[in-house]
Structure formats: C-alpha cells, structure tokens
Amino acid sequence: MEPFKNLINPTTVANTGLHLRKAWPRFDRARFETQAATGLDRLEFKARAMQLADALEATLPDDFASACDVLEASLAPPVAMDAQGEPLKLGEARDAHGIGGWALWAVGEFVARRGVASEAAAQRGLACLHAVTQRFTAEFAIRPLIQRHPALAFDTLGHWVNDPSAHVRRLVSEGSRPRLPWGLRLQSLVADPAPTLPLLLALQDDPSSYVRRSVANHLNDIAKDHPDLVAGWVRDHLIDAPDERSALLRHASRSLIKAGHAPTLAAWGLASGLKGDATLALSAKRASVGGEVGLQAVLRSRSRVPQLLVVDYAVHHVRANGSTSPKVFKGWKLTLAPGEARTLDKRHSLKPVTTRTLYPGTHLIDLRVNGVVVAEAAFDLKA
Incomplete structure (x- = not known):
C-alpha cells in the first residue's frame, strides 16, 4: 500500500x-x-x-x-x-x-x-x-x-x-x-x-x-x-424530532451512552437497568496479542414488559505500569421481550492499533446494560 x-x-x-x-x-x-x-x-x-x-x-x-x-x-x-x-x-x-x-x-x-x-x-x-x-x-x-x-x-x-x-x-x-x-x-x-x-x-x-x-x-x-449540557440538549431537541435530527442526536450521545451517563440514558428512555439476569462467558481464558477473544452474553428478562436495552462492554486494558484503564466498545441495541432469553456473540480483536499498546496481564471485561455493569469475565493476555 x-x-x-x-x-x-x-x-x-x-x-x-x-x-x-x-x-x-x-x-x-x-x-x-x-x-x-x-x-x-x-x-x-x-x-x-x-x-x-x-x-x-x-x-x-x-x-x-x-x-x-x-x-x-x-x-x-x-x-x-x-x-x-x-x-x-x-x-x-x-x-x-x-x-x-x-x-x-x-x-x-x-x-x-x-x-x-x-x-x-x-x-x-x-x-x-x-x-x-x-x-x-x-x-x-x-x-x-x-x-x-x-x-x-x-x-x-x-x-x-x-x-x-x-x-x-x-x-x-x-x-x-x-x-x-x-x-x-x-x-x-x-x-x-x-x-x-x-x-x-x-x-x-x-x-x-x-x-x-x-x-x-x-x-x-x-x-x-459538559455532559449535562449535552444531555439537556438531547432531551429538549428530541421532542418532535424528524428522523435526521434523531440520528444526529443519537450520534452526539454515543460517548455519554457508553459511559452510562444517567441523564443521557433517561433522555433516550434507557434510564432503567436490566430487569433480569445476565452472564458473560469468554471463548478462552488465555489469548495472545494479535489474536482475538470471543464474548458470549446471555440476557434473561424477568420483566412483564419489553425492555429497550443498549448493551456495551468495557475491556480493562493493562497499562505499562501494571494499572488498568477501561475502554468501552459498542455492542448491541435491542428490545428484550417479557421473559425472553437472548444470546449475544461478539469477537473482540486483540490486534495492536496506533492509539493503544497492548500489554500482557489479566484483562477484565465487563458487560454494561444501559450503562450499568451486569456481568464480568477475565482473560490473560500474552505478548
């Protein structure tokens, strides 16, 4: 190239x-x-x-x-x-x-x-x-x-x-x-x-x-x-919004939704956490830099009404000094029916990128539903 x-x-x-x-x-x-x-x-x-x-x-x-x-x-x-x-x-x-x-x-x-x-x-x-x-x-x-x-x-x-x-x-x-x-x-x-x-x-x-x-x-x-300012903007301008503006406001909200910012979630009708149970399983307990790890999340509804859910996951990357730093990745947006059990699968790449160096160590992954952590799993990353 x-x-x-x-x-x-x-x-x-x-x-x-x-x-x-x-x-x-x-x-x-x-x-x-x-x-x-x-x-x-x-x-x-x-x-x-x-x-x-x-x-x-x-x-x-x-x-x-x-x-x-x-x-x-x-x-x-x-x-x-x-x-x-x-x-x-x-x-x-x-x-x-x-x-x-x-x-x-x-x-x-x-x-x-x-x-x-x-x-x-x-x-x-x-x-x-x-x-x-x-x-x-x-x-x-x-x-x-x-x-x-x-x-x-x-x-x-x-x-x-x-x-x-x-x-x-x-x-x-x-x-x-x-x-x-x-x-x-x-x-x-x-x-x-x-x-x-x-x-x-x-x-x-x-x-x-x-x-x-x-x-x-x-x-x-x-x-x-100024997260609250943007949450207020979204709340106010979603009223009677045409489709194009709704899409704009959704894109503008992406970081706040991933961060679980409560006022933003409320503006989008996502204020409630999961009413039910969640599990997170990984395809392997060990992985290598350059490879990938599979995620399988299972959500089980215990609600009598449908639930609108935004499901993301955060990888707590090990840093050079041994501490960890979470990075949220987009997952799924779905409606969970009453009593439904839904399985969600994802492959997470472990290839190095210019904005992030991958270091060996134990990496925690947490599953977030409407900004709330509902399940966790971990794997060991090898150089």
Whole structure:
C-alpha cells in the first residue's frame, strides 16, 4: 500500500507552482518548487505540508491581501455534492483546473500563519478560507483565527450558517469544535462552549448529512467536558424530532451512552437497568496479542414488559505500569421481550492499533446494560 505521506509529492508541488504562476505571472515558480520539493521524500506527512507552507511564505506577495488574491485565483473548482449533501470523490483529475486536494493543507496553513497578525488580516484570511474549504477543508486553518480574533470569527461564522455551500456550513461546526482531533485545542471553548451553541442550533437540521454529522461530532466534543449540557440538549431537541435530527442526536450521545451517563440514558428512555439476569462467558481464558477473544452474553428478562436495552462492554486494558484503564466498545441495541432469553456473540480483536499498546496481564471485561455493569469475565493476555 502506498504510504499516506505520498499524497503530498513532487507532482503536488509542481502542480501548485503551475497554477500559482498562471494566477500571478510574477510568481517565482522555480524558487517555490525548489524550496517545497527539496528533501521531500525524507519528510513525514505533516512536515511535507508545512514545508509547502514555508515555500508559499517565501514566494507569495508580502501584502497578505494580495497573496490571498493569488491563492483564490489559483484554486480548482469547488467540490460538488451528491444528493445527500456528501462531497463527491473526484480524485486528482481536478488538478488540471487549479490547486485542490492535499496541497490546500499548506495553503490553509499559510493563511493561518499570516491571518492572525491583525483583525484586518483575519477578516481577509477568513474570506480566503471560505474559498479554500469548498475545495478541501479549512477546519484546521480557521482555529488560530478563532483563538486570536474570537469576536470577528464568531460574527463571521454566524453569517456562514446560511451560506449556500454545504462545505462552508460544515466549516462553521467543524472548525469551532473544542477538541477537534489533530487540530489546535480551543481551550476557551473547552471551558465554555456557549459561543458555538447558536451555531449548532442553526445547523442541526441542515439538509446536508455532511453538515449534520459535524454537528453531532461537535456535540460529542462538548459532552466530554459538559455532559449535562449535552444531555439537556438531547432531551429538549428530541421532542418532535424528524428522523435526521434523531440520528444526529443519537450520534452526539454515543460517548455519554457508553459511559452510562444517567441523564443521557433517561433522555433516550434507557434510564432503567436490566430487569433480569445476565452472564458473560469468554471463548478462552488465555489469548495472545494479535489474536482475538470471543464474548458470549446471555440476557434473561424477568420483566412483564419489553425492555429497550443498549448493551456495551468495557475491556480493562493493562497499562505499562501494571494499572488498568477501561475502554468501552459498542455492542448491541435491542428490545428484550417479557421473559425472553437472548444470546449475544461478539469477537473482540486483540490486534495492536496506533492509539493503544497492548500489554500482557489479566484483562477484565465487563458487560454494561444501559450503562450499568451486569456481568464480568477475565482473560490473560500474552505478548
């Protein structure tokens, strides 16, 4: 498989230089391409984007507004959307018509670096990102502008919730997420997400699934620091909710449901624990890193009415120092009939992943029904 970092390559550099020269005949294409491409093969993905951004800083006009004019004139056409409001995957064929794709990570970085200098620069930078995000995404680039010039940024985002482009409307939500993965953490919004709530309210019934998914992820971000706020949001906005909003709120609630947050469970009618008995059995008492372990849960109802249940499980991973840390995994959502016994089977992978190292030792697995632990089992993991 081709390394991901090769999405930014010498062809990317040459194509960027070509379109910048078309947009601004005085552009020093040779200098840009030399600086952007030198040693590129030795760099990892982000470092490649940053090197392109360095080359843009060295060769675009010193006047920031003029530099933005050049960048905007060099862009490929906006990415079209399908009937569900999802961006179409057009690949590299668009590059013949202007700068698009991963080269725009570097363009966004350039705008972020220069756009924080003053409020006037931030205003021009936001306008440029409005164009960039329609070809790629500006969710990382906009965050320094929100951090440095929050009043201007949120006034702009407030206007963008009505933008005709779904790319721009998504940027309103995605760019202002408090804890965007791999993005600059917006600590002021971690502490108080109030500035983003009117934006999310305006977008939660957006016609584009692309936008609504971002709103759900944004609310899930907020839930990590303000769980009761999100539980209240879900409770209030589930009333007479269309199917699309219900799906959004369910996705926004996912971490709180897995964590057994009582107000969130109550909002979804899951406040009651299992009325009955549960057992959990594992396929083996020992397993090896790289293998898997089978889970079999049996739920027996002792209720006279159907029970709506969300069944998850947590693996208490052994850490390097010998302590354990639970990680909740999604399991099943079901309705258990009166007197019914239901058997649920799952295979749990023990393959290492980039976000988690597996260490030898005794791993406890607990079964959770509507957030309440109802059964446990354990296995020994070998290196």
